Amino acid sequence: DAKTTQPPSMDCAEGRAANLPCNHSTISGNEYVYWYRQIHSQGPQYIIHGLKNNETNEMASLIITEDRKSSTLILPHATLRDTAVYYCIVRLPQAGTALIFGKGTTLSVSS
Amino acid sequence: DVKVTQSSRYLVKRTGEKVFLECVQDMDHENMFWYRQDPGLGLRLIYFSYDVKMKEKGDIPEGYSVSREKKERFSLILESASTNQTSMYLCASSQDGVNQPQHFGDGTRLSIL
Numbered sequence: 001d002a003k004t005t006q007p008p009s010m011d012c013a014e015g016r017a018a019n020l021p022c023n024h025s026t027i028s029g030n031e032y033v034y035w036y037r038q039i040h041s042q043g044p045q046y047i048i049h050g051l052k053n054n055e056t057n058e059m060a061s062l063i064i065t066e067d068r069k070s071s072t073l074i075l076p077h078a079t080l081r082d083t084a085v086y087y088c089i090v091r092l093p094q095a096g097t098a099l100i101f102g103k104g105t106t107l108s109v110s111s
Numbered sequence: 112d113v114k115v116t117q118s119s120r121y122l123v124k125r126t127g128e129k130v131f132l133e134c135v136q137d138m139d140h141e142n143m144f145w146y147r148q149d150p151g152l153g154l155r156l157i158y159f160s161y162d163v164k165m166k167e168k169g170d171i172p173e174g175y176s177v178s179r180e181k182k183e184r185f186s187l188i189l190e191s192a193s194t195n196q197t198s199m200y201l202c203a204s205s206q207d208g209v210n211q212p213q214h215f216g217d218g219t220r221l222s223i224l
Contacts, residue, residue, distance in 0.1 A: 043215035098156035
C-alpha cells in the first residue's frame with residue numbers, strides 16, 4: 001500500500017468547513033483512497049473512499065487531484081462531535097487484508 | 112447503517128483465564144476481522160474470516176484463536192490470558208468484493224491483571 005502523509009493537527013471553528021489534506025505521491029493506478037476517523041475511546045468510523053473521481057456522501061466530500069497524488073477530505077459544516085483523529089489510507093481493493101493506519105490528523109473543532 | 116456490536120466495552124480478567132470476546136454484525140457481511148490497537152503500534156490484524164467456519168491468520172495470531180459458526184458472529188478467544196494482551200480489541204466487517212470498506216465496532220478495552 002502506498003504511503004500517506006498528513007499534517008499532525010488542525011483546528012477548525014464550529015460551523016466552518018474543515019479541509020483535511022493527504023499526500024500520497026506514490027499511489028498506483030488501482031489503489032483507492034479511504035478515509036476513516038476515530039473519536040476518543042471509540043472504534044474507527046468509515047467516512048468515504050474513492051479511486052479518481054470526487055465523491056460525496058452524507059458525511060463528507062472527497063476531492064482527489066487529477067494526478068491522484070493528493071486528496072482532501074471536506075467536512076462541510078464541522079461540529080464539536082467531529083473532533084477526532086482522521087486517517088487517510090491508500091490501499092489496493094483487496095478483501096480480507098488488514099487496514100494500516102498511519103498517525104493521522106487530529107482535528108480539533110471549537111466553538 | 113452498518114452495525115457491528117461488540118459484547119463488552121470494558122473487561123477485566125486475570126492471567127491464565129480463557130477469555131471470549133464476541134462480535135456481531137447485522138449487514139450479512141462475508142468478511143469479519145479482529146484487530147488490536149495499542150498506543151504507538153496502530154492497528155494490528157489478529158485474524159480474519161471470509162466465510163462461516165473459515166479463518167485466516169493475521170499478523171499477530173499467537174495466543175489467540177477465533178470461531179465463526181454463524182455468518183453474523185465472530186468470536187476471539189484468548190486461550191490463556193497474559194498481561195501483554197491488555198489492549199483495545201476491535202472487530203470489523205466488510206462485504207465481499209473489491210473496494211468494500213471495513214466497518215468497526217466500538218471496541219473492547221481488555222485489561223489482564
